[in-house]
Amino acid sequence: MEIKARRGLSGSQLYWVGLGCLGLAVAAFAGSFTLGASLDPRGAVLVLVIGLVVSVIAFIIAAILGIAGLVAFPPLRGRFIVLLVLSLLLSPLLWLGLIAAVL
Numbered sequence: 001m002e003i004k005a006r007r008g009l010s011g012s013q014l015y016w017v018g019l020g021c022l023g024l025a026v027a028a029f030a031g032s033f034t035l036g037a038s039l040d041p042r043g044a045v046l047v048l049v050i051g052l053v054v055s056v057i058a059f060i061i062a063a064i065l066g067i068a069g070l071v072a073f074p075p076l077r078g079r080f081i082v083l084l085v086l087s088l089l090l091s092p093l094l095w096l097g098l099i100a101a102v103l
Contacts (some may be wrong), residue, residue, distance in 0.1 A: 002010035011073035017066035018083045022090060029092045057090045062087040 009017070032051020036044040066084030070077055088094070 011069060011079075014065055014069050014073070015076065015079045015083060018062045018069065018080075020089075021058045021062040021065065022083070022086055023058040024064065025092070026090060027057045028052075028058065029055040029095070052092060052096075058092050059087050 028051045032048045032055070036047040036051070039047060063084060066080050066087055069080035069083065073080065
């Protein structure tokens with residue numbers, strides 16, 4: 001029985017997967033607030049919590065992919081620095097902390 005090695009992701013593919021995670025996270029964060037506002041209180045809290053959990057997990061994955069890309073693909077370092085900075089600036093925990101501090 002022969003086992004063939006599978007090709008891994010290229011740097012460009014890893015970058016686009018990271019950006020996809022950022023897009024998912026932003027959509028889940030924004031969607032949890034907009035969809036939750038139109039439901040009854042119990043449904044709103046459920047949608048808000050699920051959206052926030054999905055958003056935080058997607059941002060953590062995007063940050064990990066950014067760090068992995070920095071280490072594994074030195075020629076594409078600029079792309080992965082942008083990915084890492086965006087994952088930190090768009091973090092839902094940061095924005096919830098800012099909202100809580102202002103309100």
